[in-house]
Amino acid sequence: MKIIHTADWHLGKRLNGHSFLDDQRHVLAQFVEQMVLEQPDLIIIAGDIYDKAHPNKSVVTVFEEMVQTLNLEMSIPIVIINGNHDSKERLGYGASWFNHSQLYIRTTLSSFFEPIVFDDIAIYTLPFFTVSEARVFLESDVKTYEQAIKSFVELIKPQLDLQKKNLLVGHFTLNGAPKSDSERDLTIGTIESVSSTYLACFDGVLLGHIHHPFAIDYDHIFYSGSLLQYSFSEVKQAKGYRTIEFVDGQMKQTFKPLKSQHELEVVKGKYEDIMNGHFERKSDESYFHFKLTEMQHVTEPMQKLKQLYPNTLALTPEVFVISDEQRHTGEIKQLEPLEIIDSFYQMHTEQSLSDIQREQLEKLISEQRGM
Incomplete structure (x- = not known):
């Protein structure tokens, strides 16, 4: 099974007043061309579809056209979670209806306990959440993002089917991952980074939020990076997507670059x-x-x-x-x-x-x- 891992599209992004929307249309057209060649079994978008919680109509149209092309016309299943820039309510509107075309939009914490299963692969989606939201859902006095992630993983461990490959899709900061100027802090007044030790029970972890695709060095945990360079602190960063495949039981990944219209x-x-x-x-x-x-x-x-x-x-x-x-x-x-x-x-x-x-x-x- 071939999985495409992408994230941090930030549709509608502006830098010093300049709109990136034309550049985003250009690179997404490339992405579609690559999907025709790749013929993936699944596309995973790990959050931050939009740059703002309330994108305007032209920005939403770009996303809708992409979904129509990839999901309806090319019949590629898509799994999407919200990032810290997205509105859960706006992104998740109509999600139950979209499931019928294998467009899985996950924006609730309860969805983490309902894996999406494709053959021998189970995908656990953990949308972006705030620490206060985690406290309410877990009915626990967690104080940091790491404590919240640890609690969620401990709850899911008994449910994992060891006969399948279990993948986690999330949107958070891993310890040691450097941030760029265009990445908004996940939390205010508390530690937001998470240790990889709490993710060891998963066969693969596909993340969004950090814009550098090579920000960390693990065999089973990856950031796809952002779709484009969104700040001048990202000028030396490659941008693209990852392909994920399991060969002889081992996870194999390849980063595929996309070329921007303007660097x-x-x-x-x-x-x-x-x-x-x-x-x-x-x-x-x-x-x-x-x-x-x-x-x-x-x-x-x-x-x-x-x-x-x-x-x-x-x-x-x-x-x-x-x-x-x-x-x-x-x-x-x-x-x-x-x-x-x-x-x-x-x-x-x-x-x-x-x-x-x-x-x-x-x-x-x-x-x-x-x-």
Whole structure:
């Protein structure tokens, strides 16, 4: 049996005001093409279908079209759980009716105790939950995510059929898994990571939430990673899906990359060099985060950069830089207070100070110096 493991689609995701929806349509079209070639027996989506609990109509339409293609037209069974970005009520609406086409949408904790069985494989779904929800359901005073997971697993152990391959599908953080800027914390004020020791009773664990597909190194526990690079902290991460198969009783997995329409790139350099095109990049159409020096006196730098590189999404002035000459002489450039304020203002607003703002600040600085 061939299983496709994917997660963290984050449909409707925006970065610095820019919508990824066209990029998501592009990569999902690739995903469909790959499914035609793969001919899987099952697709598992381990949470975070949407980026927000209440996606707009165009975002929901993208997901519905994907489900129609994969589940109805290609007749591939699909198992879906909610992630911490999804609304359980919205995602789970009509779930009992969808079961008839083998579209299994699991959003309740009680569903964990009702495995979905395909031949000799039993799939246990553990949708995202909060610690408070776990307390109510378990009627136990669990205080951490790890304690909750441990309790759920202890309850399910007697039910596991050892004649089958038992898979857990979940959406949580495993100990040691590094997070990126686009991953929202699962819990507030409590430890959220889980030890792998509590998952040893399962033959395979397929997870969502962490966007890096190689965030952990286990023989039977895997993150699929996100569908696309969703923050500049993910620029070096591969994106794609996994194939899972059991060969001679052993779990075999392969990561299959997908190519994005636009890659994220972080570029460091001098402002003039960038404006003259003197820097390495994969494409002028990439989504750029520029970290630039020698731009203290440039007005409206973001607008000027976007004229040349329209997909510029972020600009950070790098002002406290020591040149080679300064290193040799031991001298460090001392910026004037107004230059420091202007750089800070640009960093957070992507605009330079106006003439009026400069005039007011100069007056204030002069008054302070005269005190």
